[in-house]
Amino acid sequence: MSANDTFDDPRVTAHRDGDDLLSAGLGLRGLAGASTRFAQPGSPTPAELRRRAIQSSWKGVADLGPRGGFGSLYGSVPNVPGREFTTFANLPGARASHRVLVQVPDDFDRKKRCLVVTASSGSRGIYGAIALAGGWGLPRGCAVAYTDKGGGAGYFDPSDDTGVQLDGTRARAGSAPLEFEPKGLAPDAGIAVKHAHSGDNPEADWGRHVLQAARFGLGVLDRAFPEEAPFTAQNTTIIATGLSNGGGAVLRAAGDDKEGILAAVVALEPNIHIRGSRSFYDYATEAALLLPAALSARQFDDVPFARVGAASPPAWVLRGAALRAHGRLSAVMPGAQADEALDRLRAGGWQDDVLATAASSTSLDLWRAVAVAYASAYLKRDAAHMPGGFCYRLHHAAGMAGPIDAIVRAAWWADGSGVPPGTGISLDGGTDLSLDPTLPGVLTLHDLQTGHGAEADQLRAAVKTTAAELPREGLPILIVHGAQDGLIPAAFSSQPYVRWLRDAGLRPVFWKVPYAQHFDAFLAFTDFGDRHVPLLPYGYAALDRAWATVAEGRALPEDAAVRDARPRGAGPLTARALALPQN
Template identity: 75%
Template sequence: MSASDNFGTLRVTTHRGGDDLLSAGLGLRGLSGAPAPFAHPAAPTPAELRRRAIQSNWKGIADLGPLGGFGTVYGSVPDVPGREFMAFARLAGAKASHRILVQVPDAFDRAKRCLVVSASPGTRGVYGSIAVAGAWGLPRGCAVAYTDKGAGSGYFDSADGSGVALDGTRAKAGEVPLEFEPTGVAARAGIAVKHAHSGDNPEADWGRHVLQAARFGLAMLDEAFPDDAPFTPANTRIIATGLSNGGGAVLRAAGEDTEGLLTAVVALAPNIYVEGHGRPFYDYATEAAIFLPAALAAPPFDGLPFARVGGAQPPAWALRCAALRAHGRLSAMLPAAQGEEALALLRASGWHDEALAVGASSASLDLWRAVTVAYASAYLRRPCGDMPCGYSYRPQHTGGMAGPVDAMIRAAWWADGSGTPPGAGIALAGGSDVSMDPTLPGNLCLRDLWTGQDTDAQRLREAVQVTAASLPREDLPVFVVHGAQDGLIPVGFSSDPYVKWLRAAGRSPVYWKVPHAQHFDAFLAFPDFGDRHVPLLPFGHAALDRAWAHVAEGRALPEDAAVRDTRPRGPGALTAAALALPGA
């Protein structure tokens, strides 16, 4: 390990006999079912929390529904017994720790030593990438190293000074080391979230997080198999893979891997930014949060899921049009014309119609605002109780009153939380007014942090600038797999310019742009929405197959693929013909 690596107490657990590494004994049926129960809801055991965390992260990433094809057309959830090695880690210079995990299957292939390293998508906890990295690597006899990359659901409650211990249970500050333990937080400051409030701008260190996880993985293989040690990059193939923010993290690691740790990189729908190319996520996300709800009032969105409900236009779109006109952001008089005007603004800034149509889901679910609030706080290194634009995270009491159910919800935060409230009993408060469009003021404030000229705006842009990617070494195989209809991280702002930049610099990435695939496979369970798309996950697993064949068997790298024969799933169950995966 590097001298700069700082790991806390190691927790080693064994998972066999109905409690395996890949599904905690739930299997495919259990993963897709109701939330795994707790015997005592206000005091779940570490094993119960782990099982529920694995389940919630599977369901948050993969389409496990009856029409989705998982387990029949692609993918499986076999029983994988083995051991887990977990610790709190810290990067050199960081204020807060993060969680890191290595899963070592009993059937680890010592003849073909393989370590898969992955960063969680979005701001999910350490099991966030289990459907991507674990599902591919563990059944093949690979060890899998995960990092939450400075995010995760180790929420700290300022009201009682409690956070999340290494085993997932809640504990008071000072009793045991906590996943996130901010200092100097007032008792009424609300809920402290690691990504938003650590003071570290974790995104700047995504690449370092992945490389640290790789080193931790090698060290834990030494621990697991001392007779076969040492495990090094010279004798162990290390494949980095991730989805969304995790995909961006492994590409960042590819550009920062001066040690030659990585053997290959496979990035799915990566949130990646190249200086002078494409657009940073915060830029286009704050823009979409303001103008996309208005654009959805335009006729081109008639009949599209999330843009229309029961064939009718939700009132929120017309209200956003009127509010933007009142703020001087639109000039047309009628909602349809205002919608067309907003649509024209988005098209002029680089949005393609395919991304806008699917982006309706993020607008309808208010994802743009939820995500950019956390990013703004992280970029500006704001603590809990002093978030930008007046936002805060607060407990969402049932019926508006605190009661016994709150203890049960709080106890499950680590397992159920996505790392970005609202959700799991936490509300996003502030940034609003009492108008007919109450969230617009906060969205305008977040946008002004990108377009403005005051000190905070300058600091935020500087914080975004240090998240730009660097070039990977010339001989590193890099696969990029992205849905052509991604509405959250559009290919035109991310993968397209990144791949073009690599090629201009003499690199040879493999780029699969998948028609009819979008960002959230889990959203394919929504009626009508899933009919129009195919999942991205099977293409990621196929790319991992090809990467492994190249590094382990010497097979040639595949060509780019537009995956031309892929077609929408339709109203029935997914078929292999609809996927049309690139040939082996």
Template identity: 65%
Template sequence: MLSACASHGTRKVSAMHEVDYGQLRVTEHRGHDDLLSAGLGLAGLAGPPSPFANPLHPAAEELRRRAIQTSWKGIADLGPLGGYGRVYGGVPDVPGREYQAFARIPGARSPHRVLLQLPDGFDRSKRCLVVTASSGSRGIYGAISLAGAWGLPRGCAVAYTDKGTGAGYFDYADDSGVALDGRRAKRGEAELEFQPPPASPTAGVAIKHAHSGDNPEGDWGRHVIQAAQFGLAMLDRAFPVEAPFTPENTKIIAVGISNGGGAVLQAAGLDQEHFFAGVVALEPNVHVKGHGRALYDYVTEAAVWLPCALSAEHFAPVPLARGPRGVPLPAWPIRCASLRAQGKLGGNTVAAQAEQARQYLYARGWTDEAMQTAASTTAFDLWRAIAAGYASAYLRRGAANMPCGFHYAAIGAGGLPGVADPMTRAAWWADGSGIPPGNGIGLFGGMNVSTDPTLVGSECLRALWTGDDHEAQMLHASVAATAARLPRKTLPLWVLHGAGDGLLPTAFSSEPYVAWLRDEGRRPIYWKVPHAQHFDAFLALPGFGERYVPLLPYGYAALDRLWAHLYEGSAWPLDAPVPAARPRGPAPLERGTLGL
């Protein structure tokens, strides 16, 4: 409605649906506050959690500051050896305004949060709108270290979507959720980011990604397009004399990382009318029907098999694959014994069983490099956490009837389900990752009383993929809805992925997607970056930084090349040599290490 009031009668209307949003929140960010770091600067972002004056009732600006800090720390390597701000990237002070609302996909039960960051230095001579989607299941600022850090200092406006995920957790214990400003509010007191159907106070905690009933992943591309349309409408509002802002006069650059990378590739497949000027996707969770493997397939496989495989001597030198005495983590050899008892493995020693498990995964497309870095994901029990949340989303379940007996609840006394600490609950929107466990919320259920208690739940989740009953068929249908479509031939498109990615292995995601595009006559640029893995933030962990390089600088480089093509007349390269990166080693990162 705001866009229509500010527009001229000659505005060209896109065939794509206009964004549908409700209440609009506009805030100013200047002085000791800004768009990129909320006034913290690089040192503050890397420091301890930004404090609250009243932890029971944090102010909206305090929640925003901590949400931005949490999002930076979740993606970028801000450690003293990582080189951020010295070798690549930076966190300059960028004053400006934010426009935020809840937007809706037609037919969806729950909204997705959209946000436009408009710098005071917006370059009206080079109209630029960067649009992005959160990585993982993070909240609205989840991609700020990529899209915001590159676009805002350049004078671009940056539009964000949480793509139907985020930490708008709803706690049935006090019937509260998250309002537009990030603060807690009771059902009926305000419009909430996520408001599930009423249930008993003992129903636990409901998570938007898992429990919205919408299978949001199937609409990630539409979320990205709606965020871009919201950005254009807010530019119309900010500069009514220069309106309308349209794809014809404003270059829209879509960029994302991980799940956000998959989201912008989904959006690229929906764009047949030159809506986007270019797309850059880092380590995307992308699925192509009949090519590669879907995330749920290899995540549930990893949850069952990787604990045993990583017990193999082959992985002895790998960080997080061994305990302090150089032996496998205690639960991992037990997994080997469980699989042997089921007849899935032979051999009378852990070494023999682990090697068989490794060979099984190798035959399924896993590489040693992917398995090595997957040790971190396995040690942190992320496979089971991801699978439980995604299964619930795909089957459109609520908090009280998640598949395989899982449920989320606040962690009480003795680690049992209980009532959330009020201070922890008040900070959920700022601190949460979008998929528990974490921040005082546990993943319960899916276990039995045995020496290998998590196996029963992992095998149940796996059976939803390998089975053929009604639930398995429904899950497969939901996964099929997430498949990317073919982008237009003229779209500049760049895909980057770490060769050592152990969460979204290239063999299952980027490589089959790029091969499919090339088979269909497209010319994407593909960088499989040596010695890069999925989590730049993990490079601060002992043993990680020495072995790997961060992926973010390569994303910035691709965006630089796209900018030069769009605004400086440089030819779009038909190909670009993959940088000859080398491991960082124990010393601080240097530019030459990146091979750029």
């Protein structure tokens, strides 16, 4: 480990006899089923919380439905007994820790030493990448090191002064080390979330989080197999992989890896940007502002989830009128306002097939929710001083405090996405009493990207610290991205990154997958699944190719547009529809 690494003493647990590493004993059917239950809902055990966290992480990333092909066309969930080592890790200069966890299977391949290191997608908790990194690595005898990269659902509630311990249970501040323990919050400040409120801008350190998790993984292997220590980057193959924000994190690690500890990097739908390209906050706040107004355009008439939950009169028409009233659109009639909003999105680089899947994020209010958390992180605000007057509030059942609140809190660590709203937590503020009540907050968030003043300057400066650095020459890098990704469009992320690497003389492999979008989990819904293919099987295939390159000396594959991939249609997914790249 590096002399600068700081780790608390790890918690070590064994997982055998019906409680394994990959599915906590649930198997594929159990992972796909209803959420596991707690014997005592207000005080779940660490084992119950772990099982539910693993299940929710699988279901949040993979399509485990009967028509999705998991377990038959790709992937599997075998029983993988072993041990887990978890602790809170600290980067030099950081105020808050990131949680790290290493899974060591009993059948760890000691002849072909392999460590997969990964970072959670989105702002998910520590198991957030298990469907990718664990699903590929554990059945092959690899150990897997995870980091939450400064996110996670270790929410702190100042109303009762509780946060999350290392084992996932809640405890009062001062009684035990907590995953996140902000200081000085008033009881009514609102729920504090590590990604948004740590004061660290964790995104700036995503790459360092991944590399520190890799070093922790090597140290854990020393401890797990002392007779075969030391485990080093010279005698252990370290492959970094992740998807979405986790994909961006492993690419950032590639640029930060001055010691050369990574053997290969495989990134799926990565949230990555380079200097001069559009950042996620830039295009997310643009989508939050303009997409609701564009949704009344005819091209969205047959798009799944494009207009879910709209009020009467239609909310998308109201957004167009409100933007005109604020001087953000010039057209007078609703149809012309929709066309104007759509034209502005296209001018910004949005493509029509990408906008079709971006519409679902608009209907789910995802753009606004994510932008709130990012803005708070960039401006280093605490829970009581989020920009735009936003706050996260405990949402009491039946509108009043009661015993149910303790039950809801107890499940946050297992169920939370790391970015509220969610069960028991509402996103408040940033609204007015107009017919388009969320617009004031959206305008504030958008103007922090495009406007003037100290706060806007601070936010843009913070975003600049998240730009990628060039990886070392010769490092195998494989990037897999859905052509119809509407949350992190390839045109704003993977494609400029790949061009940048190639302009520098590097040779990344880029697979662009037709009909693939961002959320494989959405494919369980018929309207979505009929039109798209999952991205996860292409990630597994890319990991296979990366392993063949670094462990067997085979040449890297060529770029692939996967031209024969096609939507599954009304029936189950088929191998022909996937058309996975061949060796």
